[in-house]
Amino acid sequence: MSYSSYLTPRPETISSEIEGIIDIANLKDETKTKLEARPKNFLDLTYPTTDISKVIEHITLRFASSKTSSGLFLFEGLKGSGKSHLLLLICHLFQHPEIAQAWLSKNSLTWNAPKDAVIIINKFTDDPHDSIWNMIFQSLGSPIPMGKTHPKLSDFQKALGDRKVILIFDELEQGIKVISDPAIQAQNIAFLQMLSEFSNRSRQVTLFASIYSDRVEPGSTLKRVPRCVVQFDNTKDQNNIILHRLFNNYRDFDKSRIIPVIESHIQIWGKHASIEKDEIKTRFNDTYPFSPSLLDIILKKIPARGGFQNVRGALAFLGNLVRLTHSSHDIITPAGVSLEDKATTIMLKDLDPSGDLINKASENMEDLLSKASLAKKIAPAVLLYTLTGTSGSIGASRDQLIQDIISPSIDINTFEQSLMAFQKYASYFWHQEGRYYFDLEENPEAKVEFKSISYSDGLAREKLYDLLKIEIFKETDNVTVFESVETVKEILKQFDKTRPRYVFTGRRLTKEERHSIYFGADYRNLILLLEPKDDQFQLGNDKDLLKWAKRVIAAKTLAGNTKKSSRLAEYERIARTDQSCIIDRIKKAGLVFVGWEIYGSSVLEDRIELELLPSDFLKDKVLEKLNNDYFPMLTFREHLEGRIDEIKNRLVKEVDAEYRATLGFPVPTNIRAVSNAIRDLCKDAIIGIQHSTGNYCKINPPLNETEIFNAKISPPFETLQPQPKPPSAECPKCGLRSCKCIPESCPGCGQTPCECSDTSCPLCQQDPCICPKLKTKELQLKIPPQNSIGSLRQETAFRLQEYEQSISTNVSYQIFYQKKDIGDLSTLPTGLRGSLSGQGDLTAEIYITKAGRFTKSQIEQQIEALPALAGAEYSAELAVEVKI
Numbered sequence: 059m060s061y062s063s064y065l066t067p068r069p070e071t072i073s074s075e076i077e078g079i080i081d082i083a084n085l086k087d088e089t090k091t092k093l094e095a096r097p098k099n100f101l102d103l104t105y106p107t108t109d110i111s112k113v114i115e116h117i118t119l120r121f122a123s124s125k126t127s128s129g130l131f132l133f134e135g136l137k138g139s140g141k142s143h144l145l146l147l148i149c150h151l152f153q154h155p156e157i158a159q160a161w162l163s164k165n166s167l168t169w170n171a172p173k174d175a176v177i178i179i180n181k182f183t184d185d186p187h188d189s190i191w192n193m194i195f196q197s198l199g200s201p202i203p204m205g206k207t208h209p210k211l212s213d214f215q216k217a218l219g220d221r222k223v224i225l226i227f228d229e230l231e232q233g234i235k236v237i238s239d240p241a242i243q244a245q246n247i248a249f250l251q252m253l254s255e256f257s258n259r260s261r262q263v264t265l266f267a268s269i270y271s272d273r274v275e276p277g278s279t280l281k282r283v284p285r286c287v288v289q290f291d292n293t294k295d296q297n298n299i300i301l302h303r304l305f306n307n308y309r310d311f312d313k314s315r316i317i318p319v320i321e322s323h324i325q326i327w328g329k330h331a332s333i334e335k336d337e338i339k340t341r342f343n344d345t346y347p348f349s350p351s352l353l354d355i356i357l358k359k360i361p362a363r364g365g366f367q368n369v370r371g372a373l374a375f376l377g378n379l380v381r382l383t384h385s386s387h388d389i390i391t392p393a394g395v396s397l398e399d400k401a402t403t404i405m406l407k408d409l410d411p412s413g414d415l416i417n418k419a420s421e422n423m424e425d426l427l428s429k430a431s432l433a434k435k436i437a438p439a440v441l442l443y444t445l446t447g448t449s450g451s452i453g454a455s456r457d458q459l460i461q462d463i464i465s466p467s468i469d470i471n472t473f474e475q476s477l478m479a480f481q482k483y484a485s486y487f488w489h490q491e492g493r494y495y496f497d498l499e500e501n502p503e504a505k506v507e508f509k510s511i512s513y514s515d516g517l518a519r520e521k522l523y524d525l526l527k528i529e530i531f532k533e534t535d536n537v538t539v540f541e542s543v544e545t546v547k548e549i550l551k552q553f554d555k556t557r558p559r560y561v562f563t564g565r566r567l568t569k570e571e572r573h574s575i576y577f578g579a580d581y582r583n584l585i586l587l588l589e590p591k592d593d594q595f596q597l598g599n600d601k602d603l604l605k606w607a608k609r610v611i612a613a614k615t616l617a618g619n620t621k622k623s624s625r626l627a628e629y630e631r632i633a634r635t636d637q638s639c640i641i642d643r644i645k646k647a648g649l650v651f652v653g654w655e656i657y658g659s660s661v662l663e664d665r666i667e668l669e670l671l672p673s674d675f676l677k678d679k680v681l682e683k684l685n686n687d688y689f690p691m692l693t694f695r696e697h698l699e700g701r702i703d704e705i706k707n708r709l710v711k712e713v714d715a716e717y718r719a720t721l722g723f724p725v726p727t728n729i730r731a732v733s734n735a736i737r738d739l740c741k742d743a744i745i746g747i748q749h750s751t752g753n754y755c756k757i758n759p760p761l762n763e764t765e766i767f768n769a770k771i772s773p774p775f776e777t778l779q780p781q782p783k784p785p786s787a788e789c790p791k792c793g794l795r796s797c798k799c800i801p802e803s804c805p806g807c808g809q810t811p812c813e814c815s816d817t818s819c820p821l822c823q824q825d826p827c828i829c830p831k832l833k834t835k836e837l838q839l840k841i842p843p844q845n846s847i848g849s850l851r852q853e854t855a856f857r858l859q860e861y862e863q864s865i866s867t868n869v870s871y872q873i874f875y876q877k878k879d880i881g882d883l884s885t886l887p888t889g890l891r892g893s894l895s896g897q898g899d900l901t902a903e904i905y906i907t908k909a910g911r912f913t914k915s916q917i918e919q920q921i922e923a924l925p926a927l928a929g930a931e932y933s934a935e936l937a938v939e940v941k942i
Contacts, residue, residue: 061347062384064316065305072384074401076303076377077103078370080142082181082228085149097150097157104147105302105309106165107295109288113144114151114167116286120261122170129257130285133268134277138367139290140299141268145179145226148266152177152224172222179226182233190233190246194225208249211256218262225253227267234276247276254283296357296369297345303373304380316346319388322466330470331457338461348376349391351461359446365408375405391462392442393435397423409445415486416441419496422484425508429483430476435463440480440487444495453488453495483508502628505616510608518607519598525607525640526562526597526675533677533845539564541598543574554878555581556718558727560677563589564597569661576657581718583654583725588680591648591670603643606636649675651684657721678853681727682842689724694735697724699744706745710736711767728843728933729874733766746772763874763903836867837938843874843931850932851921858914861940866912868937869920873904875930887927902927911939 070076077093084094093100104110113131120127131148133141151158152175162169178197180187187193191209195202200217203209227233230250237243250265257263269277281287290296301308320342328335341350356372366372376390378401383394396402397420403413410416423437430436439462443454454462456477464473477494480487485505486496523539531537538549540563553559561575566589576582590597597603610633617629649671656665669688672679698705698713705713714732717723726732737758739745746755749769755776759766839857844850858864877900880886884895890902908920917936924932 059388060385061388064311065347066307067304067380067384068306071304071377071380074381076373078374080146082142082146082179083184094146097154100150101158101161103303105299106167107299108292109290109295111167113288114169118168118170121172128284128286129264130254130280130283131266132280132285133288134272135290136270136368138370140369142228145228145266145268149177149179149226175222175224177224181228183229186233186236188237188242191249208245211252223263225265230267230276231269247279250276251279254280258284293357297353299369300373300376304377313343326464326466327461330464331460347389349389352390352392355392355442355446363409363446378402392439393462395438395442397438414498415496418486418498422486426479426483430479431472432463432476436476436480439463440494441496453493455493502632506609506612506632509612509616513608513611515604518604521607521611522597522603526644530641530644530675531677536560543571546575550579550585558584558586560586560588565595566593569664573661573664576721583721583723584718587652589650589652591650595647603640606640609636645673645675648673654721678844684727685842689727691734693724694731695738698735698739705771706773708771710769710771730763733763743774746775748772835940837940839936839938841934843933847921847924847926847932850934851918854921854934855918861938865939866917866936867939869908869917870935871906871924872933873930875902875927
């Protein structure tokens with residue numbers, strides 16, 4: 059039920075025509091349209107405060123009692139505190155005693171003052187005087203004394219005669235300030251001092267004056283004499299004045315009717331916040347329909363910040379608030395302030411002259427209307443506490459916001475959700491040390507969070523896929539992430555089919571999906587299907603991953619649009635943090651390789667094995683695991699050996715193509731996987747190799763990779779042993795029949811052949827040698843293909859760390875370079891293309907073997923010296939001598 063059911067707003071409150079400013083100059087309004095010129099209406103709007111009662115009591119005492127009383131009434135306060143209102147009230151009481159009597163009787167006040175007193179009233183900002191005595195003497199109809207100083211007391215008494223004078227001076231302080239001549243200014247102050255002192259000796263003169271402070275003239279002089287002082291500092295009076303001015307029936311309405319309303323609110327506040335129930339209940343009875351917290355802000359905090367001109371400003375602000383809420387609100391709290399109302403925001407600029415903070419709060423409120431159902435309540439409440447707070451207590455606590463927002467019709471969960479939305483999304487909303495406030499400095503976390511919600515899930519998935527390929531797998535060529543069977547099949551057609559093609563699924567696929575991906579694909583055994591180890595993982599639908607991805611996009615976008623280094627650093631930090639969360643979550647899900655045992659004609663015949671892969675997902679690590687653990691050369695050799703009859707009389711490239719195409723066969727992730735196994739079979743005389751350059755068996759065919767691909771596999775055969783040439787034959791080294799290459803006689807014994815008999819060990823000088831034998835074994839260390847010399851060096855160094863003191867006796871380096879559809883061959887090094895140019899394809903293999911005894915650092919130096927070819931694959935095979 060609206061509070062207007064109990065309190066009736068005055069018509070001028072609803073129409074925004076409240077007379078908030080009392081101007082004594084309006085007494086001269088002959089049309090009587092101004093409130094000041096209508097005594098009855100003015101008195102009806104005047105609430106009998108303790109200050110008013112005090113002044114009336116002193117006036118009655120002065121004129122109706124023989125007791126000593128002060129004739130000086132000093133009203134001290136800032137603008138809008140009520141000084142002019144009290145001066146005008148005194149004027150009407152003296153000038154219109156008959157009209158005033160009804161108001162006095164209604165408020166149980168006694169008035170006893172002379173009815174024939176001369177009233178001299180002046181507002182010095184409107185009617186300034188160089189000499190106050192001139193104005194008084196003219197009003198008394200007496201000639202103005204001439205002299206170099208202010209009139210003597212005797213001159214004033216002569217002009218006064220037996221009359222009583224009531225002097226009402228508004229803005230007296232300003233009247234003195236505008237006098238430019240210091241001597242004349244001093245004379246006026248001296249004259250006022252004379253009047254004030256005389257008023258304490260005689261009831262003929264009574265002086266009522268308003269000043270801002272008694273620390274400046276004329277207040278500092280007038281306060282020296284006995285006086286009645288009013289400072290307008292009674293908060294309860296201010297509260298009553300406002301309610302009386304806004305509501306017709308404030309003095310008469312039945313307060314017992316509002317007790318259930320007050321108690322229902324206090325009960326729900328106490329349920330969710332720590333409050334002093336009895337104290338709030340007592341205060342709420344006095345402030346209803348305004349909450350105690352709202353009047354504390356309006357009557358205490360805002361004046362302390364120099365805003366609203368005290369009661370006058372408070373009356374205007376609260377009157378506008380009543381106009382906006384009288385038909386819809388059961389009480390009025392800071393949450394009832396409307397940031398959408400222009401009049402409200404204009405008045406709030408007393409506290410925020412630039413309006414920047416008001417605009418930021420309004421902007422956040424508008425942004426969150428769809429995210430926070432209580433946005434229109436939280437934003438103004440927090441803004442009021444922000445604008446009126448001090449450095450030690452800026453903003454609102456949670457308990458304060460609960461009292462301002464929660465009601466019997468608003469659930470605590472709705473409040474919590476809305477408050478959380480502001481914390482997450484409002485870019486100028488801060489929460490520190492238990493207080494909520496707005497600040498001109500953006501909250502980068504909230505800014506990123508709010509911007510992130512504008513991005514679609516589709517865009518977030520694209521970001522996740524990019525991070526998976528670029529930041530985790532470290533490869534983008536021939537790599538895709540599964541979205542649908544149709545999409546993946548189209549993408550695979552565009553990839554280089556002669557190389558492994560990687561498909562990250564992001565979730566466990568169904569049997570039907572796996573079968574469909576491979577159906578009809580070219581070289582399908584080179585399609586590597588990589589699924590998460592965690593069968594519950596959903597890369598594209600994980601809410602946390604999508605949220606982090608959107609935040610990464612938002613943070614990077616904001617970082618690109620800011621010129622502030624501090625802001626840039628914050629956005630980059632957020633992007634790094636959330637990106638790290640994404641990477642950790644994906645890696646935690648693990649990775650498995652879908653190995654095919656049987657690819658049947660239907661899904662029911664399919665058989666797969668999920669092979670565990672390294673948790674860091676790096677391409678090189680994945681390939682190393684596949685090459686070393688699942689598909690080493692021995693696996694290919696055994697598989698080929700098991701089908702010798704099927705591969706005989708076929709070209710090596712045909713067999714290689716078969717392994718690239720047939721699911722269930724070992725996967726040739728290394729381009730030389732099949733050819734190396736065939737070489738090994740040839741070396742062991744299980745097969746033979748026939749090529750135009752020669753036929754080979756029982757040896758590793760001395761053919762490069764291109765040549766062996768074009769060689770034919772044959773049954774094994776016997777090779778002829780080379781016969782030594784006759785003595786007369788030419789020397790194979792120098793080509794001469796009379797060879798000079800070999801010494802004619804041994805330099806030790808002088809005989810040919812050598813007849814030396816000393817075969818003792820050069821170390822122990824014993825024959826046979828008695829030196830302790832060093833036990834070693836030789837390991838074969840294979841480094842899988844790397845995409846650069848640097849990567850090969852790092853990987854080799856890493857692998858050799860385990861054998862730090864070992865010696866490599868033989869090192870073979872392989873460089874494989876393949877590029878298709880080259881726009882212009884002339885862009886390649888001449889060492890690879892010669893002088894050819896124009897379009898073409900190029901495949902190059904380089905084998906470099908070094909024999910000797912090499913340390914780890916020497917191996918690294920050798921790698922650094924390899925020819926650098928962008929886009930080439932570098933691998934190595936080392937024979938390492940290890941102590942046992």
